[in-house]
Structure formats: C-alpha cells, structure tokens
Amino acid sequence: MEVVNIEEPNIPASIAVAWGLRDRPGKGPRPGLSLPQIVQAGLDVARAEGLAAVSMARVAKEVGVSTMALYRYVAAKDDLLDLMQDAAYGQPPEAPADKDWRGGLTEWAWAILHALRKHPWVLQIPVSGPPLLPNQIAWLERGLTCLGSTGLAESQKLSVVMLLSGYVRQWASLSIAVGAAGPDQAARYATTLARVIDPVRFPAVSAAMAAGAVDDEWDGGDAEFVFGLDRVLDGIAALTHARP
Amino acid sequence: MEVVNIEEPNIPASIAVAWGLRDRPGKGPRPGLSLPQIVQAGLDVARAEGLAAVSMARVAKEVGVSTMALYRYVAAKDDLLDLMQDAAYGQPPEAPADKDWRGGLTEWAWAILHALRKHPWVLQIPVSGPPLLPNQIAWLERGLTCLGSTGLAESQKLSVVMLLSGYVRQWASLSIAVGAAGPDQAARYATTLARVIDPVRFPAVSAAMAAGAVDDEWDGGDAEFVFGLDRVLDGIAALTHARP
DNA sequence: GCGTATCTGCGTATGATATACACAGATCTA
DNA sequence: TAGATCTGTGTATATCATACGCAGATACGC
Incomplete structure (x- = not known):
C-alpha cells in the first residue's frame, strides 16, 4: 500500500487518501494500523499537549509503532496535519x-x-x-x-x-x-x-x-x-x- | 544589552524591544548590528526563499554574523518573526x-x-x-x-x-x-x-x-x-x- | 590611568526534528 | 511452491533552535 497514487499524479497525497482513492492490492502483509487510528492519535496528542508536541515520533509512540511505520500511511507530516484538521472539524450537524x-x-x-x-x-x-x-x-x-x-x-x-x-x-x-x-x-x-x-x-x-x-x-x-x-x-x- | 527587561517582567520581549523599551547601559562594546538590520535580513530571506527558509543560521549568514550573535538582539526566533511581521505591514498610508x-x-x-x-x-x-x-x-x-x-x-x-x-x-x-x-x-x-x-x-x-x-x-x-x-x-x- | 564589571560575538554542544534508505519477515498471486 | 510485494523497523543524515562558556572589547568608578 503505497500512499502515492500513480493514476492521480498531481493530487496532494493527503487528499487522495482522505477520499479513499487508494488501490488495495492486498499483496503483502495486512496493515496493522489504520489511518483513522493514526489521525486519532494525533488528535489526542494535540489535545493533551498542543500542536507543537505533535511530532511523528510522538504520534508513533502513541499508537505503539516505530516512527517510520507512520510513513506507510502518510506521505509527510503535513498530510497528517491536514487529516487531523479535517477530523477536528468533524461532520457538520444536520440542518x-x-x-x-x-x-x-x-x-x-x-x-x-x-x-x-x-x-x-x-x-x-x-x-x-x-x-x-x-x-x-x-x-x-x-x-x-x-x-x-x-x-x-x-x-x-x-x-x-x-x-x-x-x-x-x-x-x-x-x-x-x-x-x-x-x-x-x-x-x-x-x-x-x-x-x-x-x-x-x-x-x-x-x-x-x-x-x-x-x-x-x-x-x-x-x-x-x-x-x-x-x-x-x-x-x-x-x-x-x-x-x- | 540584554533583551529581557527587568522592569517589565511579564511582557513578551519582542514587544518591549519593538517599542524601544530598553535600557542602553553602554557598558560593553558597541553592538555591531542593529535590530532593524536583522529584521530586514529576515525580510530579504523570506521574500527570496520563503518563510520556511528563515532560520536563525540563514539570517545570521545574511547579515554576516554567526548564528548565536542574533540572540544578543532577539530572545527567540518567534520574536524575530513577530518583528518581521510588523515590518512587513509597514506604516499605513496617510488618511x-x-x-x-x-x-x-x-x-x-x-x-x-x-x-x-x-x-x-x-x-x-x-x-x-x-x-x-x-x-x-x-x-x-x-x-x-x-x-x-x-x-x-x-x-x-x-x-x-x-x-x-x-x-x-x-x-x-x-x-x-x-x-x-x-x-x-x-x-x-x-x-x-x-x-x-x-x-x-x-x-x-x-x-x-x-x-x-x-x-x-x-x-x-x-x-x-x-x-x-x-x-x-x-x-x-x-x-x-x-x-x- | 587603572581595575573591574559588563557587554559583544563566537564556537561548541545538545537535543529534537523530519525523513531517506535498506533490510527482514509476512503475505498473497501465479 | 516461487516470486513479487507490502509492512514494520533500525539506522543514518541533515537541519534546526538554543544553552553554555570563553575571549576580547569597552566604559564607569576610583
């Protein structure tokens, strides 16, 4: 599961990921984490210790993985921040x-x-x-x-x-x-x-x-x-x- | 010339500096730099290479000083950014x-x-x-x-x-x-x-x-x-x- | 004029940071 | 079963802010 999508070359990876535009080849081992899980960990850290404390290492520790494991789910830290922002807004209330x-x-x-x-x-x-x-x-x-x-x-x-x-x-x-x-x-x-x-x-x-x-x-x-x-x-x- | 002002303990240093609230004891050697000079160098770097390129080292090189010399004029990088922001706004035009x-x-x-x-x-x-x-x-x-x-x-x-x-x-x-x-x-x-x-x-x-x-x-x-x-x-x- | 306190600029060290890279093991497809 | 491919990880690198201490310069009190 590579994060970059070959068919959509010029889209920011975070957007493609968030909308679920990803090939799931299912070749290798099953991923042990999920993107929402990582984003939630980021939210927890930000809530408890502020945005400055949100480092890749800190979030990885929060989910119990090594730092570099996160990069299998997120192309860069900025993408994680984008996803965290979207999660923070949440769904709007019904009109x-x-x-x-x-x-x-x-x-x-x-x-x-x-x-x-x-x-x-x-x-x-x-x-x-x-x-x-x-x-x-x-x-x-x-x-x-x-x-x-x-x-x-x-x-x-x-x-x-x-x-x-x-x-x-x-x-x-x-x-x-x-x-x-x-x-x-x-x-x-x-x-x-x-x-x-x-x-x-x-x-x-x-x-x-x-x-x-x-x-x-x-x-x-x-x-x-x-x-x-x-x-x-x-x-x-x-x-x-x-x-x- | 210490940047922190003892008489105004709870004011952010950048504000005190910007308003010129500083004791000028004139004891040690004459400072070779001026604050506006440093801020201007920051502006130049930001303009040419973006805000991400504005590091203390980069600004110091721009003015031809060592990195740590800047800390004799600015308490922290955030202060420099505040001052850069104020300089960027500049003076408003006359009404x-x-x-x-x-x-x-x-x-x-x-x-x-x-x-x-x-x-x-x-x-x-x-x-x-x-x-x-x-x-x-x-x-x-x-x-x-x-x-x-x-x-x-x-x-x-x-x-x-x-x-x-x-x-x-x-x-x-x-x-x-x-x-x-x-x-x-x-x-x-x-x-x-x-x-x-x-x-x-x-x-x-x-x-x-x-x-x-x-x-x-x-x-x-x-x-x-x-x-x-x-x-x-x-x-x-x-x-x-x-x-x- | 002289000693001394004090300030400047600097080099070095430290800890944190994002992220590239390569490897070992797991898993699915052919 | 063989090979391709993906996952998690450890290590390495480069960058960054900044703490600390030192050497030299300067001005004030005498």
Missing part, C-alpha cells in the same frame, strides 16, 4: 429544515466556532489552500444549502460562505489566543500598552482604550462574536434584498 | 481627510491587501495574539479613525476594524494559496474534486462547481475581494443607519 437562510447560517457559524473551541490547535496549522477534504466539503455543502432559497448566484453563495467561515476562524483565533494568555496576562498587556501608546500619535486607539473597549469589556465572550456575525449577515441581507 | 468612513475603510482594506500581497509569507506566521506591535497599532489607529464620525461605541469600532482586517487577511490567505499553486494546478484540483464529490451527498457543492463558481471564474481577482468587502461594509452601514 434543521425549518430555518431561513439567516438562522441556518447563524447556527452553522456557531457550530464552526464550537468545533474550533474544542480543537484550538487547528488554528495554528498554516492555511495550505482551499478546503478540499471530506469534512470540510461537508461543511461547505451545509453552508451553501442555507443559501439555497436566496436566489444568489452560485459564485456569490460561495463567496458568502467563505466570508462567513473566514470570520469565524479569524474571530476564534483571536479569542483563543487572548483566552489562552489568561485574564491577568491580558490585563498586563493592556496596562503596558496604555503606557506605551502615545495619545498624540494614536488618539483613536487611546480613546478606545480609555473607553475600556480594549481590555475591560473584552472578555472574549459571545457578545463580540455575535456582533461581528450580525454585521456580516446584515451585509448579506442587504444583498438578498437588492436581488429578490 | 485622505476628505473621505467618508466607507471610502476610508475601503482604501484601508486595499492597503492591507497590498501589504500582504507584497509579503505573502506573513500569512504563514501563526497568529500569536492580538496586534500589539507599533505598525500594527498604527494600522489599527488608521482604521479606527475612519469610523470617527459614525457615532459608534468604541467597542463597536474596535470590533468593526477587527472584522475587516480579519476578512482581508483571510481572503488574502486563500487567494495567495490558490495563486501560488498556479492555474494548471488549480484546474487539476477542480477536476479531481469534480470526480470525487458525490452529487447526491453534496448537491450544493456540485451545483456550485457545475456553475463554474469553484474554478473557472475564480481567478483570485479583485472582483471577489470587492464582493466580500462590500458585504462587510454593507453590514456596518446598516449599523450606522440604525444608530444615527
């Missing part, structure tokens, strides 16, 4: 059929946020390209479905869904980074900034800090998320009204 | 005073996009926290200033600016990733996806692909960027109308 597009997308955005909060390390994986793995496609499907009744063009639907998922990802990234630092650490940041930022050179930032917008109110809570989410959805609503 | 908030923010978003296109490797640096370095604060200042006349609350202004900058960053990330793959590679992706995606399981995605939304039209051009940007700005406009 309740009785919602309008706005309610559906709101729920969809919340579901993404929950997935990212459950697996914060996903945000540390550098973006390697457009979403192409099965679960990511499933989330995309689910988002596009919400826009089915709006009459938008297909390319517009796609842009809207990408815009929204980008917002969630971006917001989660910031919120988790601040949350991971801890409230006292964040407070120290704020006081330091307050001392360092020149009110003459940065009057608007100073005003925001003086109004407590930067730190005091910023609990990383859901209110801020809803605010941005509503802004984006309002923008989409304006578009649907313009094109009935 | 033309005769623009309304929407025009101002539009121009601001475009300026960010241009900076990111000029330094695509910035998008590969994992987000370590809220923007705290001088140039990033300057961009924040510039964005907040655009909203000065809207009467929004300070916390709302901040959320809006973060929302917008997040969108730009997200979009640039996707667009650059697709662009870096090259058009032929992207076309191969699309054909592979078309074969792999089950129209029964993913009808909406299939419809989008059939309509050519995924690949044919997606040139990563400016039209897609403007579309999402206008959505976000429409959402903000709705807010300002609701609160005059």
Whole structure:
C-alpha cells in the first residue's frame, strides 16, 4: 500500500487518501494500523499537549509503532496535519429544515466556532489552500444549502460562505489566543500598552482604550462574536434584498 | 544589552524591544548590528526563499554574523518573526481627510491587501495574539479613525476594524494559496474534486462547481475581494443607519 | 590611568526534528 | 511452491533552535 497514487499524479497525497482513492492490492502483509487510528492519535496528542508536541515520533509512540511505520500511511507530516484538521472539524450537524437562510447560517457559524473551541490547535496549522477534504466539503455543502432559497448566484453563495467561515476562524483565533494568555496576562498587556501608546500619535486607539473597549469589556465572550456575525449577515441581507 | 527587561517582567520581549523599551547601559562594546538590520535580513530571506527558509543560521549568514550573535538582539526566533511581521505591514498610508468612513475603510482594506500581497509569507506566521506591535497599532489607529464620525461605541469600532482586517487577511490567505499553486494546478484540483464529490451527498457543492463558481471564474481577482468587502461594509452601514 | 564589571560575538554542544534508505519477515498471486 | 510485494523497523543524515562558556572589547568608578 503505497500512499502515492500513480493514476492521480498531481493530487496532494493527503487528499487522495482522505477520499479513499487508494488501490488495495492486498499483496503483502495486512496493515496493522489504520489511518483513522493514526489521525486519532494525533488528535489526542494535540489535545493533551498542543500542536507543537505533535511530532511523528510522538504520534508513533502513541499508537505503539516505530516512527517510520507512520510513513506507510502518510506521505509527510503535513498530510497528517491536514487529516487531523479535517477530523477536528468533524461532520457538520444536520440542518434543521425549518430555518431561513439567516438562522441556518447563524447556527452553522456557531457550530464552526464550537468545533474550533474544542480543537484550538487547528488554528495554528498554516492555511495550505482551499478546503478540499471530506469534512470540510461537508461543511461547505451545509453552508451553501442555507443559501439555497436566496436566489444568489452560485459564485456569490460561495463567496458568502467563505466570508462567513473566514470570520469565524479569524474571530476564534483571536479569542483563543487572548483566552489562552489568561485574564491577568491580558490585563498586563493592556496596562503596558496604555503606557506605551502615545495619545498624540494614536488618539483613536487611546480613546478606545480609555473607553475600556480594549481590555475591560473584552472578555472574549459571545457578545463580540455575535456582533461581528450580525454585521456580516446584515451585509448579506442587504444583498438578498437588492436581488429578490 | 540584554533583551529581557527587568522592569517589565511579564511582557513578551519582542514587544518591549519593538517599542524601544530598553535600557542602553553602554557598558560593553558597541553592538555591531542593529535590530532593524536583522529584521530586514529576515525580510530579504523570506521574500527570496520563503518563510520556511528563515532560520536563525540563514539570517545570521545574511547579515554576516554567526548564528548565536542574533540572540544578543532577539530572545527567540518567534520574536524575530513577530518583528518581521510588523515590518512587513509597514506604516499605513496617510488618511485622505476628505473621505467618508466607507471610502476610508475601503482604501484601508486595499492597503492591507497590498501589504500582504507584497509579503505573502506573513500569512504563514501563526497568529500569536492580538496586534500589539507599533505598525500594527498604527494600522489599527488608521482604521479606527475612519469610523470617527459614525457615532459608534468604541467597542463597536474596535470590533468593526477587527472584522475587516480579519476578512482581508483571510481572503488574502486563500487567494495567495490558490495563486501560488498556479492555474494548471488549480484546474487539476477542480477536476479531481469534480470526480470525487458525490452529487447526491453534496448537491450544493456540485451545483456550485457545475456553475463554474469553484474554478473557472475564480481567478483570485479583485472582483471577489470587492464582493466580500462590500458585504462587510454593507453590514456596518446598516449599523450606522440604525444608530444615527 | 587603572581595575573591574559588563557587554559583544563566537564556537561548541545538545537535543529534537523530519525523513531517506535498506533490510527482514509476512503475505498473497501465479 | 516461487516470486513479487507490502509492512514494520533500525539506522543514518541533515537541519534546526538554543544553552553554555570563553575571549576580547569597552566604559564607569576610583
């Protein structure tokens, strides 16, 4: 079972593997591991010790194999990370059929946020390209479905869904980074900034800090998320009204 | 010149350094290097060979010093990356005073996009926290200033600016990733996806692909960027109308 | 002017990392 | 049964960040 597929030469191996495009010749000995097993081990390590601890050696130890055995299932570490990311997103929840597009997308955005909060390390994986793995496609499907009744063009639907998922990802990234630092650490940041930022050179930032917008109110809570989410959805609503 | 500052124990060293909070005791020999010089060398390497090539050894060779000499100026590689990121953003362009908030923010978003296109490797640096370095604060200042006349609350202004900058960053990330793959590679992706995606399981995605939304039209051009940007700005406009 | 503390730059060492390569044994096909 | 092929493994290599200590240069206190 070689990981590279001869018939699909220019596809990243991780994608081919994830979609199950593999010849199973069954010549040699039965594989003792399975790809989901390895990916799950990666998830466990990432969850317990962070993404930085996810090395091939560490994952191999987790499944009880030698380091190099993993390379029989995964062409490179980046592929494993891609697969871990897809597994972390998981399958999107089923769409309740009785919602309008706005309610559906709101729920969809919340579901993404929950997935990212459950697996914060996903945000540390550098973006390697457009979403192409099965679960990511499933989330995309689910988002596009919400826009089915709006009459938008297909390319517009796609842009809207990408815009929204980008917002969630971006917001989660910031919120988790601040949350991971801890409230006292964040407070120290704020006081330091307050001392360092020149009110003459940065009057608007100073005003925001003086109004407590930067730190005091910023609990990383859901209110801020809803605010941005509503802004984006309002923008989409304006578009649907313009094109009935 | 030790990099850690004793009086500010809990501040990341990179921030203290970037803001010039350093004691200059002037006891030992004059430093032969300067921090901007090192950061510039990092930029050069990243520009020419990508972020992955930016190692301490490579940067040191670039400035003509030994590897360990860099650690007299930077506490860790992450600090260097933070400083490189701030240098890549550079100073925001001056705000033309005769623009309304929407025009101002539009121009601001475009300026960010241009900076990111000029330094695509910035998008590969994992987000370590809220923007705290001088140039990033300057961009924040510039964005907040655009909203000065809207009467929004300070916390709302901040959320809006973060929302917008997040969108730009997200979009640039996707667009650059697709662009870096090259058009032929992207076309191969699309054909592979078309074969792999089950129209029964993913009808909406299939419809989008059939309509050519995924690949044919997606040139990563400016039209897609403007579309999402206008959505976000429409959402903000709705807010300002609701609160005059 | 002099001693001394202190800073700079450097060479070396260490531990972690991804991954290439070749081999032994297991398994299926002919 | 013979050969092809796949699996798991050990070893080797190259790269990386960075800790540590040393030699020389410099400026301050006297």
